[in-house]
Amino acid sequence: MNTDYLIIGNSAGGIGAAEAIRSTDTTGSLIIVSEEPYPAYSRPLISEYLSHERDIEDMLYRPADFYKKHSIQLFLGKKALSIDTHQKTVKMDSGENIHWKKLLLATGGIPIIPPVKGHDKKGVFSFLSLNDAREIDAFLARGGVKRAVVSGGGLIGVSVSQALRARQIHVTIIEMKDRILNTILDEAASAIAADSVKRGGGSIIVNDTVKEISGNASVREVILNSGEQIQCEMVIMAIGVLPQTELAKSAGIAVNRGITVDRYMMTSKPDIYACGDVAEAYDFIIGSNRLTPLWPNAYIGGRIAGFNMAGAKTEYRGGTAMNSINYFNLSIATAGMVSAPAEENSFETLTKVNNATYRKVIIHDNRIAGLILVGDIDKSGILFGLMRKNIDVTTFKSALLADDFGLAYLPASIRKEQLGETVIN
Amino acid sequence: MGCGICRICCQVSHSNSKDIIKTFKEEASPLPRIRVERKAEVSFVIQCQHCDEPWCVYSCLTGAMQKDPVTGIVSVDSEKCMGCWTCIVACPNGALTRDMVNKSIVKCDLCPDLATPACVANCPNSALAVVDDGIVATKA
Ligand SMILES: Cc1cc2nc3c(=O)[nH]c(=O)nc-3n(C[C@H](O)[C@H](O)[C@H](O)COP(=O)(O)OP(=O)(O)OC[C@H]3O[C@@H](n4cnc5c(N)ncnc54)[C@H](O)[C@@H]3O)c2cc1C
Numbered sequence: 001m002n003t004d005y006l007i008i009g010n011s012a013g014g015i016g017a018a019e020a021i022r023s024t025d026t027t028g029s030l031i032i033v034s035e036e037p038y039p040a041y042s043r044p045l046i047s048e049y050l051s052h053e054r055d056i057e058d059m060l061y062r063p064a065d066f067y068k069k070h071s072i073q074l075f076l077g078k079k080a081l082s083i084d085t086h087q088k089t090v091k092m093d094s095g096e097n098i099h100w101k102k103l104l105l106a107t108g109g110i111p112i113i114p115p116v117k118g119h120d121k122k123g124v125f126s127f128l129s130l131n132d133a134r135e136i137d138a139f140l141a142r143g144g145v146k147r148a149v150v151s152g153g154g155l156i157g158v159s160v161s162q163a164l165r166a167r168q169i170h171v172t173i174i175e176m177k178d179r180i181l182n183t184i185l186d187e188a189a190s191a192i193a194a195d196s197v198k199r200g201g202g203s204i205i206v207n208d209t210v211k212e213i214s215g216n217a218s219v220r221e222v223i224l225n226s227g228e229q230i231q232c233e234m235v236i237m238a239i240g241v242l243p244q245t246e247l248a249k250s251a252g253i254a255v256n257r258g259i260t261v262d263r264y265m266m267t268s269k270p271d272i273y274a275c276g277d278v279a280e281a282y283d284f285i286i287g288s289n290r291l292t293p294l295w296p297n298a299y300i301g302g303r304i305a306g307f308n309m310a311g312a313k314t315e316y317r318g319g320t321a322m323n324s325i326n327y328f329n330l331s332i333a334t335a336g337m338v339s340a341p342a343e344e345n346s347f348e349t350l351t352k353v354n355n356a357t358y359r360k361v362i363i364h365d366n367r368i369a370g371l372i373l374v375g376d377i378d379k380s381g382i383l384f385g386l387m388r389k390n391i392d393v394t395t396f397k398s399a400l401l402a403d404d405f406g407l408a409y410l411p412a413s414i415r416k417e418q419l420g421e422t423v424i425n
Numbered sequence: 426m427g428c429g430i431c432r433i434c435c436q437v438s439h440s441n442s443k444d445i446i447k448t449f450k451e452e453a454s455p456l457p458r459i460r461v462e463r464k465a466e467v468s469f470v471i472q473c474q475h476c477d478e479p480w481c482v483y484s485c486l487t488g489a490m491q492k493d494p495v496t497g498i499v500s501v502d503s504e505k506c507m508g509c510w511t512c513i514v515a516c517p518n519g520a521l522t523r524d525m526v527n528k529s530i531v532k533c534d535l536c537p538d539l540a541t542p543a544c545v546a547n548c549p550n551s552a553l554a555v556v557d558d559g560i561v562a563t564k565a
Pocket residue numbers: 008009010011012013014033034035036043044045046047078079080081106107108109127128129155156159160244247275276277278293294295296298322323324486509
């Protein structure tokens with residue numbers, strides 16, 4: 001079987017690439033393969049599936065006719081086993097050997113399951129795919145589940161906790177570090193987030209980890225490192241996600257923590273590209289490659305990969321951490337750095353706290369290097385835009401956290417560049 | 426001059442009754458899709474620019490935000506929108522509005538049922554115009 005373009009992974013990254021390829025090359029043959037049996041769906045929405053707010057049809061990332069409309073051949077429920085970089089082929093578990101001209105690895109991540117004693121008991125789940133959500137849902141439907149322990153207080157842990165609370169399950173989050181959401185929030189914002197989790201009926205234990213899951217065949221309790229025991233009928237392992245790099249590694253493609261890509265999203269092998277959670281791509285805030293496992297970065301990185309695969313050379317300007325957290329009735333917007341590096345004095349941190357809002361901007365070299373807005377997040381996009389465009393904010397720094405901050409505060413020249421002729425002030 | 430009449434007309438235009446009194450007295454006033462910025466002598470309005478590089482579309486977690494390849498109009502499917510507000514962080518103009526009740530974004534749709542968008546048609550100072558690429562602009 002031959003194809004011009006082969007994409008492994010049918011999610012944010014794969015779709016971003018497919019759309020870019022089709023905007024450049026409408027006739028080249030394009031195959032997308034996916035281990036999952038569904039057309040592309042919004043992975044973050046598995047939480048609303050579990051809470052019974054949405055069904056599968058309402059989770060689809062693109063309309064049902066998307067693949068047909070774009071002449072994309074879709075292989076669902078099939079796994080790519082190996083890549084031959086010399087012959088330019090990919091071997092599938094269903095027997096096909098697909099010969100490609102350009103290949104994209106958008107294989108995403110796999111959940112980290114630590115070697116905790118008892119992790120194979122009935123009632124232990126991860127929360128990364130629609131199938132995970134369906135398994136948890138089926139387990140709840142059998143009845144008898146009243147208490148769950150969520151191991152890991154990151155984005156996925158908080159997201160599954162909200163869904164379980166909506167199902168009236170008592171939830172305890174166990175976080176190894178000193179605060180939940182510690183990779184994306186500073187102490188102050190994390191404390192506000194923890195408050196709203198608690199107000200929503202969840203419990204949080206920090207500075208501790210799950211050491212053992214006990215019970216006969218099924219979960220009965222977890223034992224923490226501290227010795228504390230928590231009775232529960234279900235455990236969700238949400239301590240993190242690892243880039244799914246086996247395919248790349250076994251094909252001799254350079255892998256650091258993720259697959260390393262250049263500014264054109266190409267791997268160490270010509271004609272093979274990577275994007276999304278599996279890739280380590282350029283971060284414009286730290287000025288080098290790193291993992292930023294987020295949906296927008298997967299889509300945008302995939303889009304750049306797609307253009308380059310189709311021959312329209314396009315440089316990736318880089319992404320950085322950028323997140324809107326919106327669980328337990330709290331809105332938090334973050335981007336870039338969470339806190340200024342402790343031993344550095346070249347960073348300046350501006351903060352503003354009042355009632356339910358908290359705002360913080362980190363400045364370095366006269367540019368915004370990080371932001372956290374809690375509560376009122378409406379101006380986060382303007383701030384993130386200044387960050388993305390690397391704009392010197394010296395002359396309006398004092399206004400960045402003002403209640404009425406807006407484009408009117410920017411120097412006219414910058415505003416004009418951003419809005420073109422639409423504001424002629 | 427920053428009078429804000431465009432904002433009110435935007436709300437009326439997106440109400441059920443299309444009547445200014447009913448909009449504000451009887452309906453839960455629809456959210457404006459336009460922001461008036463004023464600072465010293467500078468005043469202008471900001472709404473969706475229907476960008477060529479629509480960061481909101483690229484960043485949308487559910488596929489609710491889409492750019493029409495033919496008209497170039499960026500629109501949101503409020504059924505699909507989960508109210509995660511990732512697009513709010515993505516939009517460099519702060520042009521999107523959170524509808525907390527319906528857990529969805531609302532944004533400028535250029536008033537598809539009107540010949541001219543309500544903000545442009547009703548500006549007493551004729552300061553707003555629809556420019557070449559179809560977006561609303563503030564004139565000097
Ligand atoms: C519960 C939850 C909440 C989240 N919330 C947010 C959020 O609020 N904001 C945000 O930005 N991000 C969020 N994320 C992260 C976001 O979903 C990911 O960053 C995004 O899905 C990455 O897209 P991707 O295309 O790189 O890979 P994935 O979405 O991981 O998709 C990879 C696909 O490749 C398939 N695949 C892998 N290997 C093979 C193979 N060998 N053969 C065939 N197919 C293969 C997999 O089965 C999978 O379908 C959340 C994730 C979860 C789980």
